[in-house]
Amino acid sequence: MSLSQLKRIYWAFNPPTVEKRTDALRFGIIGAANSAAWALIIPAKLHPEVVIQAVAARDRKRAEEFAKKNGIPEVKDSYQELLDDPNIDCILVPLPNALHFEWAVKAIRAGKHVLLEKPSVSNSIEAEILFKMPELDQPNPPVLLEAFHYRFHPIWSVFMSLVNPADVVHVDTYSMIPWWFVNKDHIHFNYNLAGGTMMGMGTYNFAALRLIFGAEPEECISADVKAFTEGVHHDCDYEFKAKFRFPNGCIGEAFSTLQGPTVWHPSYATVTHRQVEVPDKTLPPSQEKFVTREVTIHGFIHAIFWHRVDVKESYEIRDKSTKKVIKKWTESRSQKAHTPKEAGGDLANLEGETYWMSFRYQLEAFVNRVKGRETAYWVDREDSLNQMKMVDMAYEKSGLGVRPTSKFQAN
Ligand SMILES: NC(=O)C1=CN([C@@H]2O[C@H](COP(=O)(O)OP(=O)(O)OC[C@H]3O[C@@H](n4cnc5c(N)ncnc54)[C@H](OP(=O)(O)O)[C@@H]3O)[C@@H](O)[C@H]2O)C=CC1
Ligand SMILES: O=C1OC[C@@H](O)[C@H](O)[C@H]1O
Numbered sequence: 001m002s003l004s005q006l007k008r009i010y011w012a013f014n015p016p017t018v019e020k021r022t023d024a025l026r027f028g029i030i031g032a033a034n035s036a037a038w039a040l041i042i043p044a045k046l047h048p049e050v051v052i053q054a055v056a057a058r059d060r061k062r063a064e065e066f067a068k069k070n071g072i073p074e075v076k077d078s079y080q081e082l083l084d085d086p087n088i089d090c091i092l093v094p095l096p097n098a099l100h101f102e103w104a105v106k107a108i109r110a111g112k113h114v115l116l117e118k119p120s121v122s123n124s125i126e127a128e129i130l131f132k133m134p135e136l137d138q139p140n141p142p143v144l145l146e147a148f149h150y151r152f153h154p155i156w157s158v159f160m161s162l163v164n165p166a167d168v169v170h171v172d173t174y175s176m177i178p179w180w181f182v183n184k185d186h187i188h189f190n191y192n193l194a195g196g197t198m199m200g201m202g203t204y205n206f207a208a209l210r211l212i213f214g215a216e217p218e219e220c221i222s223a224d225v226k227a228f229t230e231g232v233h234h235d236c237d238y239e240f241k242a243k244f245r246f247p248n249g250c251i252g253e254a255f256s257t258l259q260g261p262t263v264w265h266p267s268y269a270t271v272t273h274r275q276v277e278v279p280d281k282t283l284p285p286s287q288e289k290f291v292t293r294e295v296t297i298h299g300f301i302h303a304i305f306w307h308r309v310d311v312k313e314s315y316e317i318r319d320k321s322t323k324k325v326i327k328k329w330t331e332s333r334s335q336k337a338h339t340p341k342e343a344g345g346d347l348a349n350l351e352g353e354t355y356w357m358s359f360r361y362q363l364e365a366f367v368n369r370v371k372g373r374e375t376a377y378w379v380d381r382e383d384s385l386n387q388m389k390m391v392d393m394a395y396e397k398s399g400l401g402v403r404p405t406s407k408f409q410a411n
Pocket of ligand 2: 177182188200201
């Protein structure tokens with residue numbers, strides 16, 4: 001690892017606290033969750049319009065320790081007390097998946113803007129209710145965002161600019177977390193808390209497939225899982241491989257594990273396009289030129305650590321009448337982009353620093369939406385609903401069944 005890489009990662013996790021504006025949004029966190037540090041607390045230090053005002057936990061002492069550790073000024077006695085505080089503008093919901101639905105609904109009803117951890121809810125039954133809440137269709141509705149952080153990173157935009165969804169025929173996606181990172185007692189492996197790898201990491205792969213094809217899957221062709229069978233862990237997949245059929249018979253594949261090998265391997269998505277003709281006025285009229293493009297994004301989920309987009313284009317010049325290949329060659333190039341400026345194009349003038357994590361880019365968009373400003377990118381409600389449908393599709397195919405629906409009565 002180079003010194004500049006090390007420095008970037010150091011500053012990403014230990015950023016300076018910028019001066020806060022008087023009209024900064026006040027966030028409350030429900031649950032003293034580990035993920036809250038990456039998802040909000042660290043990125044908030046770098047945002048002049050975000051203050052982490054309060055935290056609530058089931059146990060006050062735990063909330064107090066969390067507040068002390070993270071410099072959060074207020075502790076509430078319960079999640080509900082946090083929602084009832086008119087001084088709080090926005091809520092982060094980093095609870096176990098099974099509780100996302102209840103607390104996102106309650107937060108929206110309390111008039112709060114909601115940054116909701118992924119996966120948004122336990123299944124599409126809950127998603128139908130949450131994302132179609134009438135409160136979200138009223139004038140000046142609360143902002144609700146499923147925290148699909150990687151989609152806000154500039155390298156994802158670079159990658160997508162090199163993908164032509166209409167020409168994609170095959171996509172292969174991979175993600176992993178080493179075994180030592182996720183303890184068996186983690187909420188990821190608790191069935192009643194809507195655990196499982198397709199919920200935890202797999203949802204990232206699934207979103208990548210949906211975005212790359214620019215379409216929803218028509219069928220989950222196969223979903224092979226390795227799952228726990230005992231106690232609270234039952235029916236929680238710790239590893240899976242799934243295959244989906246997208247429109248026009250195109251295939252999208254996903255592999256993910258939360259019990260991967262000791263050494264972390266960056267996530268990737270490899271996209272194969274069909275061969276297309278390339279207009280080339282320099283060719284004689286008897287010849288035609290074709291290209292087949294393969295694009296791979298490495299490290300799309302946690303781009304701050306390392307990422308790269310590779311493009312490989314295989315060209316052919318053929319005789320038009322005989323179809324005989326006259327010449328063939330391959331061109332390759334790679335790109336990295338930690339900032340919008342490095343990404344270039346439409347993004348070039350947007351805010352960003354080399355040490356901004358995907359979560360910081362996500363927070364930028366979230367705040368802009370709350371403040372009524374334009375955002376270059378967004379994950380809308382229909383998108384999140386379709387995402388849960390894909391997760392359900394895979395769980396049904398796997399035989400493990402969709403994750404249980406909350407008993408919370410939203411209506
Ligand atoms: N964006 C990202 O990079 C990541 C996102 N995630 C997502 O964030 C969410 C939380 O994950 P993570 O932070 O790792 O989980 P943690 O176990 O660290 O935190 C979960 C929190 O949920 C609260 N909670 C409430 N009820 C229960 C219950 N019955 N059992 C256990 N906890 C309960 C606990 O809060 P209390 O303090 O009140 O006891 C706890 O702090 C998940 O949806 C996960 O998918 C996870 C990891 C990374
Ligand atoms: O980004 C992540 O990394 C760690 C996983 O436990 C988690 O589910 C995922 O969101």
